[in-house]
Amino acid sequence: MTATDLHVDGVTLTAGARRLVRDVSLTARPGETVGLVGPNGSGKSSLLRAVYRVLRPDAGRVRVDGGDAWSLPVRRLARTVAAVVQDAAADFDLAVREVVAMGRTPHKRLLDGDTPEDACLIESALVAVGAGGLADRPFGRLSGGERQRVLIARALAQRPALLVLDEPTNHLDIRHQLEVLGLLRSLPATVLVALHDLNLAAYYCDRLYVLKDGEVTASGPPADVLTPRLLAEVYGVAGEVVLHSRTGRPHITFLPGEAAPGAGEAPEARPGGVG
Amino acid sequence: MTRTAADPSAGRGVPRQRPARPGAGRSPLTAALLVLTALLAGSVTAGLAIGSVQVPPGQVWGILTHALGADWADPGWSRAWETIVLDVRAPRVLLGAVTGAGLAVVGTALQALVRNPLAEPYLLGVSSGASLGAVAVIVFGVTWLGPLSLSAAAFAGALGALLLVYATARTGGRITSARLILSGVAVASVLTAVMNLLLLTTDRGNEARAVLAWTLGGLGGVGWSALWLPGSALLLGIAVLVAQARNLNLLLAGEEAATTMGLDVARFRARLFVLLSLITGTLVAAAGPIGFVGLMTPHIVRLFVGGDHRRVLPTAALGGAVFLVWADIAARTVAAPVEIPVGVLTALCGGPFFLWLMRRDTRRGTDRGVA
Numbered sequence: 001m002t003a004t005d006l007h008v009d010g011v012t013l014t015a016g017a018r019r020l021v022r023d024v025s026l027t028a029r030p031g032e033t034v035g036l037v038g039p040n041g042s043g044k045s046s047l048l049r050a051v052y053r054v055l056r057p058d059a060g061r062v063r064v065d066g067g068d069a070w071s072l073p074v075r076r077l078a079r080t081v082a083a084v085v086q087d088a089a090a091d092f093d094l095a096v097r098e099v100v101a102m103g104r105t106p107h108k109r110l111l112d113g114d115t116p117e118d119a120c121l122i123e124s125a126l127v128a129v130g131a132g133g134l135a136d137r138p139f140g141r142l143s144g145g146e147r148q149r150v151l152i153a154r155a156l157a158q159r160p161a162l163l164v165l166d167e168p169t170n171h172l173d174i175r176h177q178l179e180v181l182g183l184l185r186s187l188p189a190t191v192l193v194a195l196h197d198l199n200l201a202a203y204y205c206d207r208l209y210v211l212k213d214g215e216v217t218a219s220g221p222p223a224d225v226l227t228p229r230l231l232a233e234v235y236g237v238a239g240e241v242v243l244h245s246r247t248g249r250p251h252i253t254f255l256p257g258e259a260a261p262g263a264g265e266a267p268e269a270r271p272g273g274v275g
Numbered sequence: 276m277t278r279t280a281a282d283p284s285a286g287r288g289v290p291r292q293r294p295a296r297p298g299a300g301r302s303p304l305t306a307a308l309l310v311l312t313a314l315l316a317g318s319v320t321a322g323l324a325i326g327s328v329q330v331p332p333g334q335v336w337g338i339l340t341h342a343l344g345a346d347w348a349d350p351g352w353s354r355a356w357e358t359i360v361l362d363v364r365a366p367r368v369l370l371g372a373v374t375g376a377g378l379a380v381v382g383t384a385l386q387a388l389v390r391n392p393l394a395e396p397y398l399l400g401v402s403s404g405a406s407l408g409a410v411a412v413i414v415f416g417v418t419w420l421g422p423l424s425l426s427a428a429a430f431a432g433a434l435g436a437l438l439l440v441y442a443t444a445r446t447g448g449r450i451t452s453a454r455l456i457l458s459g460v461a462v463a464s465v466l467t468a469v470m471n472l473l474l475l476t477t478d479r480g481n482e483a484r485a486v487l488a489w490t491l492g493g494l495g496g497v498g499w500s501a502l503w504l505p506g507s508a509l510l511l512g513i514a515v516l517v518a519q520a521r522n523l524n525l526l527l528a529g530e531e532a533a534t535t536m537g538l539d540v541a542r543f544r545a546r547l548f549v550l551l552s553l554i555t556g557t558l559v560a561a562a563g564p565i566g567f568v569g570l571m572t573p574h575i576v577r578l579f580v581g582g583d584h585r586r587v588l589p590t591a592a593l594g595g596a597v598f599l600v601w602a603d604i605a606a607r608t609v610a611a612p613v614e615i616p617v618g619v620l621t622a623l624c625g626g627p628f629f630l631w632l633m634r635r636d637t638r639r640g641t642d643r644g645v646a
Contacts, residue, residue: 052535078537085531093582094527102528105521106537154528158536 003030003190004065004080004161006051011060013046013214020046021214023060028162028190028207035205035222036194039235043214044194045086045166051192052083052164064162078106082160084151084168096142096150097135100125103157125156130179144171152180156187165193169200202226202250210234223250232260304586307579311593315372318600322368323360325604327611330356366499371603371617372596373502374494374562375572377509379595381551382569383587384516387523388544388551389441389450390530392574392636393629396433396555397566398456400463404436405429405552405559406490407470413486414477426504430556436462437548452636492565492618494603501561508557512550513592519547520584527582565618567625568595568602574632 006028013021021043028034036044049055051062053069062069069077082103100122101114126132129149134142139150148171155163163184169177177197181204184191195201201208202222210218210225212234218225223243231239231252238258244251323335330338334352338360341350382395389399396402408428411417420427444450444458470490474483516523522543525533530540558565572595573587580586599617602624606617 049531052531054531054534074534074539075537078535081535083532083535085529085535093577094524095581098524098581098583099528102521102525102536105525108521110518151532164535 002161003188005030006034006162006190006192007061007063008047008051009061009063011047011050011057011062013043013050013055014058015046019214020055021050021211024211024214024216025060026192026209026216026219028192030161030190031188032206033185033191033193033204035201035208036192036211037196037198037201037208038211042211044211046214047211048083048085048164048166048192048194051162052081052085053077054085075106078158080160081162081164082155082158083164084148084155084166086166086170094139095135096126096131096137096139097122099139099150100135100154100157103154106158121157121159122153125153126150128156128183129153130176145173145176148172149176149180152183160189162190162192163187165191167194167196169195169197198226198252202252203247226250226252228261236260304580304590307576307586307590308593311590311597314597315593315600318597318604319368319372322371322600322604323364325608326359326364328356328359330360335360362498366497366502367494367603368600370497370502370505370562371494371599373505373509374558374565375568375595375597375599375602376592377505377512377554377558377595378565378568378599379572379591380509380513380516380588381554383573383584383591384523384547384551385569386573387526387584388547389444389455390526391450391452391455392632393452393456393570395567395569396551397564398463398570398629399440399459400436400461400466401433401440401552401555402559402564402566403463403466403470404432404434404439405556406432406564407466407473408432408435408556409560410470410473410486410490413482414473414479423504426557426560429560430553432466433556433559434549434552436466437552441548452633488616489563491616492563492621493606493614493616494562495607495614497561505554505557505561508554512554513588515550516547517585517588519543520588523584524582563616563618565599565621567621567628568599570632571625571628572598574628 006026008024008026010023010025011021012019012023024043024047026034026036026047036047038044046055050057051064051069053062053074056070064077065080069081101118103125104114104118104121123132123135126135129152131146131149131153134146134150139147142150148168152165152168155165165184168180168184172180177200181200184193185204193205195205205222207220208218208222208225209216210230217234218230226241228239228241231237231241238255238260240253240255241250242253243249320332320335323339324330324332330352334356337350338352338357342357342361378396385394385396385399386392388394406429408431409425411432412424412428417424417428440455440458440462441450443462444455446454474487477483522533522538525536525538526540528536533540572591576587576590576594580590599621602620603617606615606620609615
């Protein structure tokens with residue numbers, strides 16, 4: 001598993017008449033962990049969909065490893081890019097091991113069997129997400145958090161050079177949130193991850209992109225990006241940002257009782273938006 | 276800030292698991308296949324032996340091996356027995372096996388393609404589409420494709436019905452159970468109504484009565500010539516589906532996830548819809564619409580071999596064959612000398628199974644459609 005770079009150049013995405021993302025550019029260098037943050041409906045998921053080749057850009061390009069992601073065959077791209085998506089899985093009595101084994105598919109030709117090497121990769125992917133003991137359990141009987149970890153293991157078994165994750169910490173308790181994000185950071189692969197929790201994003205990401213209404217409003221290292229001003233502008237909330245004395249990372253304390261600076265222009269929450 | 280410092284899981288010992296053998300953890304596929312093959316051989320023997328004239332199983336095997344060119348068996352049987360076994364019962368029993376296997380694999384694949392455990396060709400109106408196509412050919416006396424006309428029309432009808440149900444059931448990229456079954460029932464009702472209309476208004480009264488019996492699903496009165504088309508379609512279908520088993524597995528993860536694992540979902544689904552319609556069309560043209568085999572068989576074999584299509588497809592094919600051979604034996608014996616259409620019997624077993632499945636899925640909370 002090696003790392004690759006990712007270049008999103010001026011991508012615009014629409015769904016029918018609705019514009020989801022407008023002229024967004026983003027880069028991730030090999031091995032970097034890049035976070036995508038922003039309010040609900042700001043276009044995070046849509047942008048990720050364009051990267052993992054589900055939502056075709058109306059304008060702009062997505063380049064992975066120097067090539068256009070959208071001109072590669074789906075299978076070729078799947079050997080480089082893996083994703084953990086927000087999409088309910090059907091319950092068809094698959095064992096956890098079989099779910100993770102799906103990740104090997106893009107590396108297989110017609111009628112190829114599972115090799116001992118595959119079994120090893122599957123096992124170590126499960127162990128990496130702390131789900132080694134679940135291998136023989138039915139996937140349908142797992143808790144939400146266990147499922148999420150198994151889906152991350154499936155993406156790991158794909159041995160991607162770029163890993164794209166949409167809210168991977170959903171359904172996870174705090175310990176597993178920390179473990180999963182720590183694992184992502186320790187991977188040699190490049191990681192692009194959409195996160196809700198700004199403090200976790202600040203702690204685990206090398207750089208952040210902040211999306212608002214489908215456009216990038218700020219980007220850079222967390223300490224530069226996460227400011228009280230940005231919290232007010234993008235989220236319409238008041239907060240204090242300090243560099244934490246033990247982690248050395250920016251830490252946000254929200255101040256719900258106080259009006260956000262410049263709250264007059266605070267954006268309204270958009271109901272039913274896509275995260 | 277270095278990477279290791281930011282990794283809270285670093286240094287936390289995770290117990291190392293023994294790497295398991297590939298395919299371990301489920302009852303072995305080979306055992307299931309052996310048992311089912313033995314069952315199928317026994318069922319076929321029973322199908323050839325049982326009937327208004329009983330032929331002892333030993334003699335059945337003698338007649339079979341003799342017909343295949345082995346002369347070690349002492350031909351101590353009557354010519355009448357030979358005719359009954361080889362010309363009357365063998366094509367019927369084999370068509371039963373082929374139909375059962377075909378419906379089971381079509382059901383298995385459909386359940387993955389529409390991501391719904393209640394999918395099967397009969398409930399989704401695919402069989403009705405095939406029936407309408409076949410009836411239209413008979414009523415209007417179409418012979419453009421010679422002897423292939425009937426199967427070709429059944430194939431076209433099946434594909435049309437499948438596409439219609441799929442298009443109406445799908446909203447916002449998802450298919451809920453409720454919409455799927457409702458679309459299937461609606462499409463099947465309309466197609467069946469049109470078919471009945473054709474049959475009732477045709478001036479070929481005698482043919483219409485024969486066709487009406489066929490629309491209940493039955494294997495009676497078939498000859499060897501009826502076997503080639505469904506047999507070839509079945510073999511082709513199983514070969515393609517087994518080769519695509521990994522991709523069928525991917526669909527279980529959801530369409531977006533399947534795409535990220537390298538599957539061109541739209542193209543894959545379009546191709547398989549054509550293949551499944553081909554199998555269903557040729558089967559329905561030969562044996563009439565037979566319901567619920569495609570629903571029950573995959574679910575029952577999944578209980579034994581799990582959900583991986585590399586294991587489900589071959590076991591479902593054998594299991595469906597065994598089931599329909601026995602259903603046909605029952606169809607011609609329980610009310611002898613009256614013969615019951617086999618489709619009536621499969622519906623008697625399948626209806627309650629469907630209800631049980633629906634309740635189970637609601638309990639498990641997997642029925643996203645209603646929840």
